[in-house]
Amino acid sequence: MYNASDNRYQGMTYKRCGRSGLMLPLVSLGFWHNFGYAATFDRSRTMVLGAFDMGITHFDLANNYGPPPGSAETTFGRILKYDLKSYRDEIIVSTKAGYRMWPGPYGDCGGKKYLLASLDQSLARMGLDYVDIFYHHRADPETPLEETMDALASAVRQGKALYVGISNYDAERAASACGILRSMGVRMLVCQPRYSMFDRRPEEGLYRTLDEQGVGSAPYSPLAQGLLTNRYLDGVPEDSRAAGASVFLRAEQVTTDRVEQARRLNEIALERGQTLAQMALSWLHRSPVTATVIIGASKLSQIQDCAGIMGRLDFTQEELSRIDAILSSPAA
Numbered sequence: 001m002y003n004a005s006d007n008r009y010q011g012m013t014y015k016r017c018g019r020s021g022l023m024l025p026l027v028s029l030g031f032w033h034n035f036g037y038a039a040t041f042d043r044s045r046t047m048v049l050g051a052f053d054m055g056i057t058h059f060d061l062a063n064n065y066g067p068p069p070g071s072a073e074t075t076f077g078r079i080l081k082y083d084l085k086s087y088r089d090e091i092i093v094s095t096k097a098g099y100r101m102w103p104g105p106y107g108d109c110g111g112k113k114y115l116l117a118s119l120d121q122s123l124a125r126m127g128l129d130y131v132d133i134f135y136h137h138r139a140d141p142e143t144p145l146e147e148t149m150d151a152l153a154s155a156v157r158q159g160k161a162l163y164v165g166i167s168n169y170d171a172e173r174a175a176s177a178c179g180i181l182r183s184m185g186v187r188m189l190v191c192q193p194r195y196s197m198f199d200r201r202p203e204e205g206l207y208r209t210l211d212e213q214g215v216g217s218a219p220y221s222p223l224a225q226g227l228l229t230n231r232y233l234d235g236v237p238e239d240s241r242a243a244g245a246s247v248f249l250r251a252e253q254v255t256t257d258r259v260e261q262a263r264r265l266n267e268i269a270l271e272r273g274q275t276l277a278q279m280a281l282s283w284l285h286r287s288p289v290t291a292t293v294i295i296g297a298s299k300l301s302q303i304q305d306c307a308g309i310m311g312r313l314d315f316t317q318e319e320l321s322r323i324d325a326i327l328s329s330p331a332a
């Protein structure tokens with residue numbers, strides 16, 4: 001039987017998510033890879049329980065995470081039932097809907113029927129009465145935004161979600177979504193954009209909008225799927241995402257230019273007394289809008305490394321300028 005570490009809150013810092021009452025750990029754990037049926041259950045369980053012992057209280061899921069789709073939620077449901085049940089009130093569970101989940105016209109996109117049916121299915125897979133955060137996973141230009149926000153507001157009114165969020169929305173649509181939701185009496189808690197040193201698009205307007213709206217940001221793929229770690233500095237390891245079955249990071253994306261940039265960033269990280277992964281995560285927290293960063297992992301040791309960012313969140317102006325110079329070099 002699992003008993004959580006008594007020291008679990010001593011090594012983690014919690015940051016307010018936008019203008020809300022919710023505090024999130026600086027580092028959260030995502031279930032996109034390595035938690036479906038294709039992964040080893042014992043390893044998934046070790047990572048979840050190890051993360052919770054480090055003060056990582058936020059677990060990020062989606063209806064389609066696996067493979068196969070849905071299986072990451074089922075895995076998490078098993079861990080919740082057998083290990084974490086008595087800690088439910090110490091845990092923030094998020095899930096999402098927005099990508100294709102079942103056949104036919106009601107299994108995809110941003111319509112109310114799909115979103116609410118999907119949330120019910122997610123709750124059943126996880127064995128939960130409610131999730132803490134329910135996200136619309138991607139913008140859907142074909143569905144009126146009012147309907148998508150109505151679905152999120154309904155999830156809150158039905159008690160099936162405490163908070164709601166959006167993911168992969170641009171600045172303009174995010175601002176509209178926040179306004180519509182507010183008019184329905186519900187506040188937008190959080191936005192989940194892809195954001196890392198290697199993908200700085202949220203700096204072009206989204207972060208300003210989130211700041212104005214009082215919405216927190218939870219960047220995903222903050223390590224560029226592993227490119228911003230020491231994983232690929234000496235080639236593509238056999239057990240890495242780029243060498244595996246994932247279609248989202250292929251070996252040809254591990255280019256010489258990217259590795260060279262990572263190597264130069266790693267030199268700055270080492271000077272700061274950090275690993276490259278730690279510096280990449282600290283760098284995202286330089287903005288107060290970033291409430292947490294949602295990492296992925298294939299091993300507990302990676303989560304331990306990432307959770308160790310606390311000591312060095314500050315950057316000197318010189319460090320930031322050197323990082324900018326590397327990121328704007330031709331390889332970027």
Ligand SMILES: NC(=O)c1ccc[n+]([C@@H]2O[C@H](COP(=O)([O-])OP(=O)(O)OC[C@H]3O[C@@H](n4cnc5c(N)ncnc54)[C@H](OP(=O)(O)O)[C@@H]3O)[C@@H](O)[C@H]2O)c1
Pocket residue numbers: 029030031032033060061137167168192219220221222223224225226227229230231239240241242277294295296297298299301302303305306
């Ligand atoms: N909203 C959306 O549309 C969306 C999209 C994608 C992801 N997400 C969320 O974001 C989460 C994270 O995405 P991601 O997995 O791409 O994040 P990531 O943190 O950028 O990449 C994770 C990968 O980096 C490597 N890694 C992590 N920590 C490391 C360390 N300390 N040292 C060396 N290597 C390390 C591991 O690669 P190896 O596997 O090679 O060991 C790990 O699988 C997902 O699980 C999901 O919850 C959301």
